[in-house]
Amino acid sequence: MAAGAETFSLREVLVAFTACVSEQREVRVDPYLAGWKGLVRFLNCLGTIFSFISKDAVTKIEIIENYRNSDQREKYLTVQSMVEYELANGLVDLQQRSKHPNSGCRTFLRLHRALHWLQMFLEGLRTGEDNSKTSVICSETYNASLANYHPWIIRKAAGVAFCALPTRNTFLETMNVGTAEEAVTMLGDALPYICEVYKITEELYAQHKLLDLP
Numbered sequence: 001m002a003a004g005a006e007t008f009s010l011r012e013v014l015v016a017f018t019a020c021v022s023e024q025r026e027v028r029v030d031p032y033l034a035g036w037k038g039l040v041r042f043l044n045c046l047g048t049i050f051s052f053i054s055k056d057a058v059t060k061i062e063i064i065e066n067y068r069n070s071d072q073r074e075k076y077l078t079v080q081s082m083v084e085y086e087l088a089n090g091l092v093d094l095q096q097r098s099k100h101p102n103s104g105c106r107t108f109l110r111l112h113r114a115l116h117w118l119q120m121f122l123e124g125l126r127t128g129e130d131n132s133k134t135s136v137i138c139s140e141t142y143n144a145s146l147a148n149y150h151p152w153i154i155r156k157a158a159g160v161a162f163c164a165l166p167t168r169n170t171f172l173e174t175m176n177v178g179t180a181e182e183a184v185t186m187l188g189d190a191l192p193y194i195c196e197v198y199k200i201t202e203e204l205y206a207q208h209k210l211l212d213l214p
């Protein structure tokens, strides 16, 4: 495990995702990005073999952060307001990437797909046997979700990187919330919130036919 693991806190990441859904069932962008930033910190602790993954995640986080720091920041407060604003103003490339290659909608969709993988991966970790391999949980959940959107070369590189993952219990202990059992309890408490964020976003994107944005 590379230096810096002490700066990661599973609690902080999970708190961010639990703060995402508003009373109106809207998904707040700022805590969503805070959750991903925490996860990227964790990924960086796992070693440089994961750099190509964390770089892509950081690029996407920064694209949306830039919208949140722009004059239009209020339009990007929630995923609902972002979709409404970008669609109403023709800011989304619907057929192929051209005028708006980095729209908020297409960029958020990439993180949303990754959240589906995360949800399955954390559930796999939570319910796995003590001695199960994180690499196997990771590749099975990746192949069942995110891999469907990635070209062969990325799938291959990801598969190689997964082999560097530590065992399940070491992995859970790195989360800085106590024992592996305590980390499992925390995952069980937090997963319903992550699932809810995923479900609301999925419904919104389906309603607007945005699930296949190029």
Ligand SMILES: CCCCCCCC/C=C\CCCCCCCC(=O)N[C@@H](COP(=O)(O)O)[C@H](O)/C=C/CCCCCCCCCCCCC
Residues within 6 Å of the ligand: 010, 013, 039, 040, 042, 043, 052, 053, 054, 056, 057, 110, 111, 113, 114, 117, 138, 142, 146, 149, 150, 154, 158, 165, 175, 214
């Ligand atoms: C609670 C702590 C335990 C969980 C720790 C998980 C840490 C994960 C942190 C970050 C995950 C990275 C999310 C990656 C977003 C990928 C978005 C994407 O699909 N991008 C591709 C498409 O983008 P466009 O070309 O259309 O712009 C892009 O091609 C991807 C490039 C990089 C490869 C992505 C592989 C993703 C593998 C899944 C994450 C594995 C992490 C393993 C560590 C446990």
